[in-house]
Amino acid sequence: MSGRYQRRSILGEIAGALVLAFLVMPIFAVVPASVNSASFIKIPPEAYSVRWYGQFFGDASWVSALANSAEVAVLATVFSVVIGTSAALGIERLPSALRSIAVGLVLSPLIVPVIMISISLYYVTRSIGLYGTPVGLALSHSLLCLPFVVLNVGVSLKRLDPNLVRAAEGLGAGPWRVFRTVTFPAIVPGLVGGATFAFVTSFDEVVISIFIAGYGAKTLPVKLWEQIRVEFTPVAAVASTVILGLTMVLFVLGRRVTMKKAAAAGTEGAWR
């Protein structure tokens, strides 16, 4: 294409491919560890078995941790999607100076060290009785979920032609009707993208959860954390594989929906 410069880049490309392999391959180490038949961890396993999966799903404490995680993640997703979508619509209507302040505020929970958020919520939730409750944990996770919803919906809103809204208004549609028939269909890709990432963020969250889940809302990552600090067991590898599998499914589903919608809208969909 552009002469010597481009031709000589092959070494850089090989280095890049190695870095990408380093990024992806280690993630899956827990999978072979979970199907080992021995009672200690061995990669690759000498003999395969699903006995540890039986152990995991037969153990009430793991299953209830999984159920807690799902409950908290659903609550956090619904909450952050509702207030986040509303906020994104509001931010879009602000003058640009105020807009960047509002976006900065929404993003700030991702900037403040999570340990600091954790201890401040630990301190506060104990005094208002939400420590160790799914609701308290879901609200806390929502701090980290909200930015993804607001920004993803915001991106969809920017792609929406403002003339469509004006046309609907001019034809006599009220604000609710405009939202339902024009705005909402346009932001579905952002909504789905934001919601899936919000769910995964909450489902995977560890640090805040360690501090405020207590016994009442102990989630799967918290139980896994407690377990692997003591010893590596095949059941811990099963728990990790369960988290990994669920995340992969959501990753693929989320991208499918958003890419299809983006393709249908004729917009560049590669990013989401």
Add this chain to the structure above:
Amino acid sequence: MTGVETASAVPRGARDQRSARAAMTAGLLLPAALFLAGWFLWPLGQLLVLSLSAPEGALSSYKATAESQVFRTIFVNTLWLAVVVTLICTVLAYPAAWLLTRVRGFWFSVALYCVLLPFWISVLVRTFSWMLLLERNGPVNGLLLAIGATDQPLRLLFNQFSVYVGMVHVLLPYAIFPIYASMLKVDRRLLLASDGLGASSRTTFLRVFLPLTMPGVMAGAAFVFLLALGFYITPALLGGPQNLTAAMLIDSFVNERLVWPLAAAASFILLFMVLAVLLLASRFIAIGSVVVMK
């Protein structure tokens, strides 16, 4: 609500219309604003009060933490760890971002997914994977023994090395995207011009391409650095007793030593460090863009 309808049907003055619009904007923003005020700013405010509430005087907790030898050592370690991890991430991210600009179609999707997927996978699971890989009897030692690089298993886990590996693995994608974005912006004609004027590919890279992508490199480095400063899970699991970070110190103030004012003061010191990095890097950073890419 109805203000908008009547205003568009019968023009009743721009002021009416504008105030109705402002009221609706405020209404849309209100739930998130209340939530962030009550569940984010208020708890942080409580923590600030706590940090200033030691019986010995308002700033005594800050003084005590700043004067403590242990605290100083751990903060210097945390900074050093963040610097090294940032350097490694930036160096590794550059060729990975380069590869992303070079491939098309199917292979572009594969490469992109390689960078996106780790964002989605739990940090805890990824860290646990590294624990299994680096274990005494794990596959990495197995490989080293098999190729004869060592004659007995190396101690790869619970030390500085494993902390670096784990943190680089978690933070690398944050460096790749800003660099990739800056590479896309480079005008290919400048490279052609440099090439056509007889520059070697090395010179073209060092004098044209690299300087033009430096804003992306700086943004990526800043991201990695500020996230690395607050790291907790990965160093706690992969490090040994000597690899304490500021976040682990704050945790021990709260859970073991029960000294809330010190924990609060230490976390504000950590926050100031993060904000300082952010301020220095604000020229290069658009945090929103990385968040959206996930």
